[in-house]
Amino acid sequence: MSDPGRTLTADEARLAALGYKQELNRGWSGFSNFAISLTIICVLSGCFTTYGQAWNDGGPIAISIGWPVISLLVLWSGFRWPSSLPSTRPPVASTTGVQPRGVRWAWFTGWFNLLGLVAIVAAVDYGCASFLNSVLQIYNLNFILNFTTTNTSAVLHHTFVLFFLILAAHSLINVFSSHLFHC
Secondary structure, X not given: OOOOOXXXXXXXXXXXXXXXOOOXXXXXXXXXXXXXXXXXXXXXXXXXXXXXXXXXXXXXXXXXXXXXXXXXXXXHHHHHOHHHOXXXXXXHHHHHOOXXXXXXXXXXXXXXXXXXXXXXXXXXXXHHHHHXXXXXXXXXXXXXXXXXXXXXXXXXXXXXXXXXHHHHHHHHHHHHOHHHHHO
């Protein structure tokens, strides 16, 4: 609650001059809750997608060395991540005894999270494109691209085109429907 007799801080005065009120809304709409849940589920589905891609593209070496190393890095980052966020410091510090790591670790955590999300979205979309390409081949669809061929280079080309279209669709949804997240 704001006190009407209280003087504004410099930040609050600057925001008021721009027409904003300093506030932190911690309430989530049903759609926002659904969106974050779907995002977390996509990370889990990305694990299965990347496993198939690693097996097919990198073979046993990618699975036996790459996955354990990346898993350890993810676990290491995950154990340190909650203590870097201001909104989770008190509960995490009080329940686990983990102390906040400071601004530097929060910066690294943010970039690791961004890189991980970019990689997992790309992996899920590539898996989706591969699956969609296989489905379109089963039905012998010949629309813009000829999905009736089994030529390896054509299949890879079609998969990449579908991958690009799926990424473009996700980008357009994120750019033009951001108002949905503030319901």
